Each structure stands twice: as structure tokens, then as C-alpha cells.
């Protein structure tokens with residue numbers, strides 16, 4: 640697998656993760672504001688479980704491709720530019736590849 644293919648996989652994982660985290664926190668915020676039904680509770684639990692499974696599977700994929708996100712790096716995995724510790728790609732690379 641070449642670097643461009645790895646980059647595509649990474650961007651897919653990254654975008655999907657951001658999307659799921661946003662969905663989770665929006666749902667969490669809605670639940671906090673009022674009393675909730677059992678259905679909403681189950682929906683939230685299912686969403687959370689989907690997210691956990693996603694993190695587990697993509698963690699294995701990243702490890703297999705030597706892109707392990709737990710690496711204590713603070714450089715962009717695409718261009719090597721310095722970035723804050725909780726990020727994997729710089730904003731320039733993110734903007735460039737998110738359109739793919």
C-alpha cells in the first residue's frame with residue numbers, strides 16, 4: 640500500500656471519527672436538557688457502541704499500517720509539519736485531503 644492510499648484511509652478514518660464524535664456530543668447535549676425516553680437511551684447506547692467498535696477496528700487498521708494514532712508524535716503524518724499533540728495531520732493537509 641502506497642502513501643497516497645494510506646493517506647486516503649487515514650482521512651476516511653479521521654473524518655468518520657470527527658463525524659461520529661460530533662453526533663455523540665449533540666445527542667448527549669439533547670439528552671441532558673430534558674427527561675429522556677427508553678428509546679432515546681437505547682439509541683444513544685447503540686451510537687456509543689458503534690463508536691467504540693469503530694475506534695477499536697480503526698485502531699487495529701492503523702496499527703497494521705504503522706499509522707498507530709497512539710504514537711507520541713506532534714508532526715503531521717503527511718507533510719511532517721509541526722502540529723499540536725492531539726492532532727495527526729496539519730490543517731493544510733486536512734483541507735487538501737478532506738475533499739477527496
Ligand SMILES: [Zn+2]
Nearest residue numbers: 715718729732
Ligand atoms: Zn501536513
